[in-house]
Amino acid sequence: MKPLETVPPEANSPASSVPDSIPRDIVRPNLDPNAPSGVRKFYKYIKIFRVTLVERMTYRGDFLLGTFLRFVPMATTVLLWKSIYDSSGRKSLGGFTYRQMIAYLLLTHISRMFSSMPGLAGGIARDIRDGTLKKYLLQPLDMIGYLISYRAAHKAAYITTSAFPYAIIFWICRSFFDVPSWTTIPAYAVSLALAFVVGFAFEACVGMIGFWFLEVTSLLYIVMTLNFFISGHMLPLDLLPRFWANLLESLPFQYMAYFPAIVFQEKIQGAALVRGLALEAFWACFFVVLARVLYARGLRRYGAYGG
Numbered sequence: 001m002k003p004l005e006t007v008p009p010e011a012n013s014p015a016s017s018v019p020d021s022i023p024r025d026i027v028r029p030n031l032d033p034n035a036p037s038g039v040r041k042f043y044k045y046i047k048i049f050r051v052t053l054v055e056r057m058t059y060r061g062d063f064l065l066g067t068f069l070r071f072v073p074m075a076t077t078v079l080l081w082k083s084i085y086d087s088s089g090r091k092s093l094g095g096f097t098y099r100q101m102i103a104y105l106l107l108t109h110i111s112r113m114f115s116s117m118p119g120l121a122g123g124i125a126r127d128i129r130d131g132t133l134k135k136y137l138l139q140p141l142d143m144i145g146y147l148i149s150y151r152a153a154h155k156a157a158y159i160t161t162s163a164f165p166y167a168i169i170f171w172i173c174r175s176f177f178d179v180p181s182w183t184t185i186p187a188y189a190v191s192l193a194l195a196f197v198v199g200f201a202f203e204a205c206v207g208m209i210g211f212w213f214l215e216v217t218s219l220l221y222i223v224m225t226l227n228f229f230i231s232g233h234m235l236p237l238d239l240l241p242r243f244w245a246n247l248l249e250s251l252p253f254q255y256m257a258y259f260p261a262i263v264f265q266e267k268i269q270g271a272a273l274v275r276g277l278a279l280e281a282f283w284a285c286f287f288v289v290l291a292r293v294l295y296a297r298g299l300r301r302y303g304a305y306g307g
Contacts, residue, residue, distance in 0.1 A: 232258025
């Protein structure tokens with residue numbers, strides 16, 4: 001089955017790339033000079049979030065249209081899976097009924113809405129290669145802190161503007177869903193928040209490869225294409241042979257699409273759910289630390305010349 005699209009609709013917006021310049025009022029915000037340094041740093045990134053959010057809302061029409069167009073191929077996917085179930089003569093495949101399968105594929109769009117970071121790895125690698133990384137080194141601004149504030153604003157703008165079309169589409173497809181229990185909703189929200197951290201930190205780590213390799217475009221394409229499949233966006237991991245399913249479920253990529261979807265569908269509950277959220281939190285922390293380590297070590301070999 002061919003993937004619907006490997007790049008989220010928000011990637012098509014001109015706002016998905018990091019700006020070449022950073023406003024001075026962000027780098028040196030107007031704040032009480034007597035305030036603790038931690039407060040000043042935190043306020044700086046909050047202001048980055050606010051400024052970026054205003055900028056991204058300029059493209060709300062693009063986000064809105066892109067969301068509707070993204071779900072157009074879903075009609076063929078529904079027909080395809082109906083044909084698969086009818087031809088198999090079985091009511092359940094990999095533990096998923098036809099209704100649950102369609103609901104899962106719709107829910108993975110929500111998962112990827114949080115975890116996908118279009119252009120992040122490529123942007124970091126390009127900044128390293130072109131020497132524009134020095135804009136973070138010459139100003140009191142942390143690159144990773146800046147990028148996560150920037151991406152958080154991007155996600156906030158996209159989620160806000162696409163909420164209406166998502167609501168319409170999910171209402172049309174409401175017959176495929178079972179209403180989750182009230183205890184499932186908080187767990188689902190936590191899994192989505194952690195999916196954002198895992199997705200951001202993982203792509204940041206991939207982008208850091210640019211410190212050691214001059215051209216990483218082909219590598220990035222391979223990694224992101226594989227990630228689309230092994231994260232469970234294309235189909236549930238349960239449909240794979242048990243060996244491969246167990247292997248992929250032990251990796252962090254499932255938390256970008258598969259895990260939040262099955263949390264909502266209540267296919268994982270109780271102690272298994274707590275363990276899954278704990279492992280997702282572990283992988284989020286692991287990739288954040290790894291990104292920091294790669295950035296620190298990469299700066300030791302980084303060199304930029306000229307103005």
